[in-house]
Amino acid sequence: MSIIIDSGRVAEHNAQLRAGLDADYEALGGMLARRGVDIEHLTEAAQRFAVALPSWGVGTGGTRFARFPGRGEPRNVFEKLDDCAVIHQLTRATPGVSLHFPWDKTTDARALRQQAEAHGLYFDAVNSNTFQDQVDQQHSYKYGSLTATSAATRAQAVAHNIECIELGKALGSKALTVWVGDGANFPGQHNLRGALERYLDSMRDIYAALPADWLLFIEHKLFEPAFYATTIADWGTSFACAQTLGDKARCLVDLGHHAPNTNIEMIVARLAQFGKLGGFHFNDSKYGDDDLDSGSINPFQLFLVFNELADAAQRDGAAFKPAYMLDQSHNVTDPIESLMSSAVEVQRAFVQAQLVDRVALRAHQEANDALQAAQTLKQAYRTDVSAILAMARVRNDGAIDPVACYRHSGYRARVAEARPAKAGASSSGIV
């Protein structure tokens, strides 16, 4: 565990930047006070915010054309956990880790859980994988998994999901996320309705295996790997399935899984309204499921999503608690750096959404004053809350500038030595 960054280094880093932060925090505090806002409420909110890390995100990602490996990529779930620990240590915003099986399967769940606890981490939703064939696998998923025309293939895929629940139980997880790539590349390849009927049959078996306090997240995606018709392609299908399956089934929204021009914040509002919003896979995109860093392409959209979440929280109170997870592919950056800055971007949107003057907003909406309603959102969004986020980190023993502190720590060089590259292979499981 000595590989993790020494807490003394973080304190040293903060000491150097503290005076500047204090000055900025005070300046911002004054500006907010003139708007009638107490900066401390926002800082406290920021301190409480958490978004889970994807275990598969700490390896370098790629495309079908190539993967360009980075240095020191983790070779197993224990090393992934080390990387996640560093991210949480510096940002204090990522206490949860979401595992993916069989990639993260271990024979020693107890050791894994102990390592997590030592790092102050816990295990969020577990993810099944029936979009790849494993070496020892009897039936191929080439033509589908939960929707396969072959009953044996479907049974194998169902069994794997139930195994994921068992693995998750041992680790303290409370949810299973099911994403399947099942679909067709040709018109006619699938009977579209038949495929969804088989999906529902398979999911009923998985649902039946859920512990009472678990949730089942259905993740939809417009396309890729299927390029003509994806069985769970949109929120409408996800919603209809979640309704069919029962109360523990919820819809998971990945920000990159929609048709061009889709208003994602409205989907969030709809799912919240109908009681089926399970959670998020945060990332950003310009074209398709680009899996870019959260907030890097359209930060206003991320804010608008959190504006809906703040509205739902105000309406539904403590009962409303969707799961927040990052899901990104880091092809040209150090994954630890991208995950740190992405966690901060999601946290930023959360804090900005707290800044919205909801009383004024509601009044403008009632009066059909579209311009002032829009400005009310924009005023909150325009506010540079960087000092609040940094102060929240300081108070939680994180780093004022996580990326700078990380770079200075030499962590990447240390793990590069400890983890020699495996030729060709991806540590993430995905290309």
Next chain:
Amino acid sequence: MSIIIDSGRVAEHNAQLRAGLDADYEALGGMLARRGVDIEHLTEAAQRFAVALPSWGVGTGGTRFARFPGRGEPRNVFEKLDDCAVIHQLTRATPGVSLHFPWDKTTDARALRQQAEAHGLYFDAVNSNTFQDQVDQQHSYKYGSLTATSAATRAQAVAHNIECIELGKALGSKALTVWVGDGANFPGQHNLRGALERYLDSMRDIYAALPADWLLFIEHKLFEPAFYATTIADWGTSFACAQTLGDKARCLVDLGHHAPNTNIEMIVARLAQFGKLGGFHFNDSKYGDDDLDSGSINPFQLFLVFNELADAAQRDGAAFKPAYMLDQSHNVTDPIESLMSSAVEVQRAFVQAQLVDRVALRAHQEANDALQAAQTLKQAYRTDVSAILAMARVRNDGAIDPVACYRHSGYRARVAEARPAKAGASSSGIV
């Protein structure tokens, strides 16, 4: 009524083309027979096919930039009915007419119904209009109708819809189509959830006013006139609303109302599976709600929609009978010509879908033979069924070549004389 084309002219037209048609029909019949298909079954199916005409489609359409009027545009619902009669007379595929209120409101419903019956026409779903302000209207819909924050405006919009039901009852209609343009142009303008709650409240009142044998069609649309967030923007919202309202509420699919790249035939399959497919507004589009002639841009997609309908009909039998309507904007063509050829294109897709060898298709699907499954669809789609469609028209007393017969009839010149142009105004109500 003498303005309508003389049936003798149609017979004369057919006499000239009949020998060629017979030869083509026989040649095609032979080709189909070699594939084990009896052409007569297809011709009989074609003879039974019907798609309703939109009363607003017989006027020239336009865009927000301009409308370039055509000659002899109908000035009231009686003249629209004349144009619809000509379309049906020549195609024999359009016995239904869908009215739009208040545009088509008449004080003499009895006379209108008699005129329709004389032409062999009946009235399909009626459409309400709360996306425009009328001269005598108390509350403006500038900021919404069924979703308006003003209770008085909502009540007015509800009352208009109930009036539409009354008007439809007098004409023999059995369904109300509700499309609202309600939505927001700015983030923040609407409370997204609040707007849908108000919509559902309003729709509950309308639903309560439905006769027992009526259906309520909910039409969704991604954007325009609202450009940031449309309240009923996608099939997921439409579906959730239809479920909330009750069994008589169904979803209406307009082919041009979806996000780019959307797989529309899959939406058709989903709505059929969950028992909520109400009907269609057929048209074609390349960019947005372009309202182009059916089958003019992507005829294969139209075929794939009918392939799903044929699958659903096979599964669900006589209980499955969604409403078929055209909904197009004819900006550069004679609307009568466009509606005739569009009706034929929809009919063509219907007949091609009947040609699909469903036993072979199912076998290829079960065997994951994607290539042959796709080819099974393509073989049906590739078949040029023009001779079948023409023969079906001949047998139903329509014209072999409706556009040629219409042009030769001089109908447009006659109505141009009878209906002098109104300066500037659109006869369709829309631009």
Next chain:
Amino acid sequence: MSIIIDSGRVAEHNAQLRAGLDADYEALGGMLARRGVDIEHLTEAAQRFAVALPSWGVGTGGTRFARFPGRGEPRNVFEKLDDCAVIHQLTRATPGVSLHFPWDKTTDARALRQQAEAHGLYFDAVNSNTFQDQVDQQHSYKYGSLTATSAATRAQAVAHNIECIELGKALGSKALTVWVGDGANFPGQHNLRGALERYLDSMRDIYAALPADWLLFIEHKLFEPAFYATTIADWGTSFACAQTLGDKARCLVDLGHHAPNTNIEMIVARLAQFGKLGGFHFNDSKYGDDDLDSGSINPFQLFLVFNELADAAQRDGAAFKPAYMLDQSHNVTDPIESLMSSAVEVQRAFVQAQLVDRVALRAHQEANDALQAAQTLKQAYRTDVSAILAMARVRNDGAIDPVACYRHSGYRARVAEARPAKAGASSSGIV
């Protein structure tokens, strides 16, 4: 002229808000100083920034479905100029006005120019209109204007453009913007190549009539009013035409005229690189040519456009001066309010782009440090420069809060009385 807001009212407004602004400005100045940035340089830049107003933008816009008029809409170009004067008086960022003929045609150009000068306004690019038919027009543009198959129609359209140049000369304009809606709604309607050949022939005649110190802006648009194939649909076509025509021909980029997912800032970079960037029509959009308020949907994209402009300015120096114009449709807001806040949003993006540390950015780019390069942009973008913009307005005798000052002034109520509504008609010319 007494209708314009009294300058004493503006001073009074500023006096009330001045202390708060000073405090915010000082706080921001301190934060920037800690980053090594002198706030005064930014304020001076903001003071110099200008974006032209579209005369057609001060009327209420609409869609093909409806237009919901506002109160006190201007009825002629003189009244439009009054509204533009108010916008400039309060924002001090909009000294130019872009006219549209024949909508803004006047027999008294001298009086118009005098009124403009009295308001501190000048005339920017003039716009021709061959996408609508005028009452007294001989040949219709229903089937095209500069691309029409009819030589007489093309000649008429060319003559109108040359008349626009003459009108512009009398007003002191230095550029003609040509946007044509010409295109096809059906595959086959146009010979695609023939249409562009005719376009180029027509444009050569217009180009030949340009004064030596004028520019010709070619504006492309993906679709609407043509829904299958627009002759000048993309920047590639615009660029090829500008090259063909000569050095005075340049490309104009309207932010809403692109295919979904298009990277617009890259088009800006390309046109700048190849010496053909003529100018902009600023607005924002989510779906198509939505003509929403600038920066209301994707403010980061607007910033990225200005980041490219700052890069080009750094490379090309004073020679690089594209024209900046707003082009929006205000359907649910007071157009004056929307234009004021939009001008401020464009100015905001301009100032934020000045804040980018270009030395650091270049270094990160050279080192392939994608994360820090991105953060360098984000740091500038995140900075809330509202106090800078307000201070720039104060120093230029504008209003600290233009919308509040405008609302308090009672201007809209005064013009509502002076300009009784014309039934039905749009003041903008567009729906």
Next chain:
Amino acid sequence: MSIIIDSGRVAEHNAQLRAGLDADYEALGGMLARRGVDIEHLTEAAQRFAVALPSWGVGTGGTRFARFPGRGEPRNVFEKLDDCAVIHQLTRATPGVSLHFPWDKTTDARALRQQAEAHGLYFDAVNSNTFQDQVDQQHSYKYGSLTATSAATRAQAVAHNIECIELGKALGSKALTVWVGDGANFPGQHNLRGALERYLDSMRDIYAALPADWLLFIEHKLFEPAFYATTIADWGTSFACAQTLGDKARCLVDLGHHAPNTNIEMIVARLAQFGKLGGFHFNDSKYGDDDLDSGSINPFQLFLVFNELADAAQRDGAAFKPAYMLDQSHNVTDPIESLMSSAVEVQRAFVQAQLVDRVALRAHQEANDALQAAQTLKQAYRTDVSAILAMARVRNDGAIDPVACYRHSGYRARVAEARPAKAGASSSGIV
């Protein structure tokens, strides 16, 4: 070479189907004759048609998530050539093979050329690869190749392209296709203009190495592997670069490399008009660069592309000869089957485009008769030319039903035995 299908088997296959084909051909001939068309002209045209095969297409493709290998995948360029030979033997439409280096690099070019000649094949454009790192490569392309900020990396990429020309010369190729994935995943990662400047510098070096009778094809692509800004993203950039480089530089259009809703046939028309249309990578797509089988998703679009090509051929005569190549990824089908049926689909579109009555079309266009112009295209498109394509194959010694003949031949089983699977690896080079 004995592995190839015995010609006797093909003859036997044809003998069984010949009577049916003759009957269909005669029936179709009659129908065409009644429209004034001589079927023999079309059959002769079909016999002359050729589209090149991509060597990388005979292996099974995949996505970044997974690749599901097929049986008997070729392990080297000689085995790939065998598969291509079978495709050409049965379709007689694919005499050219397009190689990709270093995947297809061989030390024995002479043997390769001899094998090709023995199969009646020749080598079409060669493709370079600087989007992947090779084992022995000095500089990584992780951050770009021809656009890399590192001069050494650029030089390496240029040298590879020049080596490709040398390899191509030895094989008789006459063109180099350059596709680079270079681009940025983050705003700010690239200086957009600097990247294109470096690209042009690199390309100038490659261009200088081109033999006098070679062409250089520039292939653009909107996104993937770069997800924010691709350096050669659209036809406008490709065109500007081709112009900058010189007459031998041309633009290559891949049907899947465009933004949603793009009118691709118009791009074809533009490039033809400006003399820069180099060639095509044919495939089909619904969402992105899906690389689906040609004509499987939107066959009418493929026809419209060929309609533009027929128009250009009529205008420009023999000088107009763009290169036709397939470029597809076969993830769920036997690649040989997909390539055979795709070649036939492209040939089908070519023949249908020959069927267009261009005199009538031009007349309708001149008369602005949009409806009849569209119907003129549709009549040609609707014609089922399957019998013509089959007869052309028979006359060229191909198979009436290539897929059936192939399946019956047992070729796949034979190569499955001869080519044991390599664990994990892709034979195509791409995932």
